[in-house]
Amino acid sequence: MKPELKKILIITYYWPPAGGPGVQRWLKFVKYLPDFDIEPIVYIPENPTYPIVDGNLEKEVADNVIILKNKIFEPYQLASVFSKNKTKKISSGIIPNKKKQTFLDKALLWIRGNLFIPDARVFWVKPSVAYLEKYIIENNIDTIITSGPPHSLHLIGLVLKQKIKLTWFADFRDPWTTIGYHKSLRLSVRAERKHKALEYRVLNTADRVIVTSKTTKTEFKEITGKPISVITNGYDNEPGTEVVLDSKFSLAHIGSFLSERNPVVLWGTLAELILEIPEFKSHLELKLIGAVSQEVLDTISQYNLDSYLNNIGYVSHSEAVAYQRNSQVLLLIEINSEETKSIIPGKLFEYMVSNRPIIAIGPKDSDFADIITGTNTGVFFEYYEKEKLKNTIISYYNQFLEGKLQSYGVGLQKYSRKNLTKELAQLIHSKS
CATH class of the missing domain: 3.40.50.2000 (Glycogen Phosphorylase B;)
Incomplete structure (x- = not known):
């Protein structure tokens, strides 16, 4: 007799029709988790401002996955009044070279870094906690996973952990205060301290931290004694037509x-x-x-x-x-x-x-x-x-x-999305 699936709640900002790399990780985990006796329930914004859209990815979402949606207010919607192109680029992480930044570039970066901490999705924290606290209790969910960036989603997990008895996994697709663009945000001393304080609280409150690289694990071990697991991103077996190599x-x-x-x-x-x-x-x-x-x-x-x-x-x-x-x-x-x-x-x-x-x-x-x-x-x-x-x-x-150009990879299977999901599932079950 097949065991009953364990319910987990996944809190993520990026989800189809969002495009770009940020959506792939949890789209694929959700795809394979049921194979390991876990039922994922996904919580996403109802009206997000995605800098990149890829409608084709919606076809990869399983029909039976429960998707919860809640409205979000994002300042990018207001900032686009001044320059839709600039706000879209900053939202997607494309920051102009310091030497070539206009006054508007500098102003938008200062606002982004100092007024919206940890990021511009911070206004989603309070309504999400109110919505999810009720849902979690009514549906007997005892495990949640937050995925960042945006790292404001970890603040949702932080507050829920303080209000409800549950197991919380904080998944960092990228680092927080050591990410490449962090220094470009024109942070004040006060803002920098607040970022580091929030990072410290998240890392020391979550039951387990998941990262995508060994260096991030080493950095985080300097901040927290909580267990940290490395689960990289990976590849899926994508369908495709016959490959015809470029003639150039x-x-x-x-x-x-x-x-x-x-x-x-x-x-x-x-x-x-x-x-x-x-x-x-x-x-x-x-x-x-x-x-x-x-x-x-x-x-x-x-x-x-x-x-x-x-x-x-x-x-x-x-x-x-x-x-x-x-x-x-x-x-x-x-x-x-x-x-x-x-x-x-x-x-x-x-x-x-x-x-x-x-x-x-x-x-x-x-x-x-x-x-x-x-x-x-x-x-x-x-x-x-x-x-x-x-x-x-x-x-x-x-x-x-000579017509002989090709790579000959070895040991690639360990990076398949299904094998990586198996690693995740083992962590989740071990905390049950």
């Missing part, structure tokens, strides 16, 4: 290309190869799929790479997967800073199962460097390693000319 030597970057991720070392290397290898320029294609900052586009232009650029823009997740599989080489770029070495981009795992080699550029001791090396799916470079990067591109190009 295409280097594709998929996802948001922020100003701080601008890999000048890569653009310079490509410009040199165009001059040094006569046939290289007839084969090269640089594909950018997703939102791209103007600073990145300006630098590409400075290196005379415009004629090789195919700036495709945002596409649905299914289209992004197709671009991954069809491209010759995949680019993974992370900001060159101490704060970003813990970031493991969600797209990495889909890259790894695309059978296309990865060129990854990031800071020293990046967590994702270990994954790429350990799975034999590409090569990682620090920003100063120009000769190594150049030699790798030449090697990939020669393999392309």
